[in-house]
Amino acid sequence: MSVSVQAEDFDVGVELAAMTDGKVSIGGVCSFVGLVRDMNDGSGVGAMTLEHYPGMTERMLEEIEAEAHRRWPLEASRIIHRHGRLEPGDRIVLVATASPHRLAAFEACHFLIDWLKTKAPFWKAEELAEGGTRWVDARQGDDEAAAKWQ
């Protein structure tokens, strides 16, 4: 179990290899990487800034990760979430799970990103193509996705 909140980019290959290094009972590693899209709600997005709540962020990510370990037989997991200014195509977040069984790895990974989306204190401000910034609205679809795991 490991959580990082950082401004720097990350190398997915290095992160996944570190999760499984020396462990030979892992059958599969599932990962999800979230990227900055150039379009959101129909307006062109130049870049965005991710604000967060230092202290609470780490705490919530650790809670979410611990909950995944309670629910699924995981051998390892990893969460990295960036903050600060990010441009289209940049990596925002990595969630990854390693389990003896692939279904557990998939479900736990999907759970991590769904819960993170509604429980980790991050806020996105988009720079609009026409100038100015806009706080991104929470999406109802994210609440529904998270509620599936209640």
Place this chain on the structure above:
Amino acid sequence: MSVSVQAEDFDVGVELAAMTDGKVSIGGVCSFVGLVRDMNDGSGVGAMTLEHYPGMTERMLEEIEAEAHRRWPLEASRIIHRHGRLEPGDRIVLVATASPHRLAAFEACHFLIDWLKTKAPFWKAEELAEGGTRWVDARQGDDEAAAKWQ
């Protein structure tokens, strides 16, 4: 869309970065990496050799990948499957999907590995700890997982 069948290992970070390079409409990349486990059906496994059907293998992987693109809105995908001798902890397979939407990325990635497990012509021969080799039996659970996507 891209399929490789190779003896060599692969770098997950490099592969995922190549999938998304220059594309800014991708919201998420889901990947699954299968690893050689040290235990299978209760017997210790030293290493295994993966035999395959050159020609048909590539063809089936391409068909499975094309089916994923028909079913989900994918911006990119990648399948790499190794053959030859592999040791516990070694990477066997990578399936990865990139989509504007994370649910599509997760479902398509899960679909790829479930179908690959029952439709791509690979066969595993395990080297047993007590000596000798054993052909791995197909698992009913894999058939059931694949059937969910019919």
Place this chain on the structure above:
Amino acid sequence: MKVLYFAWLRQRIGTGEETLDLPEGISNAGELMDWLKSKGPGYEQAFQNADAVKIAVNQTFGSRETPVATNDEVAFFPPVTGG
């Protein structure tokens, strides 16, 4: 008491953090929010739609009913949009 504001609440109020003495008669986060709302136009604008404001007390999600005391860290922010 430390009070934190994030995202558009921070922008409307004009600060991300302030230290206050717990006002008399205030025992939960909802009462604190109502009291803050009267501190000025920025506060009023930030808290005008109370349903859109999430609350954390000591870095744990709470509600209007969550008790607050002198040494607590109370945060107000919009629904989260990370990931």
Place this chain on the structure above:
Amino acid sequence: MKVLYFAWLRQRIGTGEETLDLPEGISNAGELMDWLKSKGPGYEQAFQNADAVKIAVNQTFGSRETPVATNDEVAFFPPVTGG
């Protein structure tokens, strides 16, 4: 006609590939399998449990009923176990 064997079928038969003239009166993969079974003890052992044998004709999954002709590539193998 090219006939391929994989995994334990290959091991029991002792070869992974052979070229044959399509035997007279054989028009589908099931008939070919039955004919091969009589070629020797290795073949008999390989095909003894016909239900455990998968068939591909020209690199596409087929069944006992799939037609086979002179220039086809026919493969016999156990259920796949990759991934």
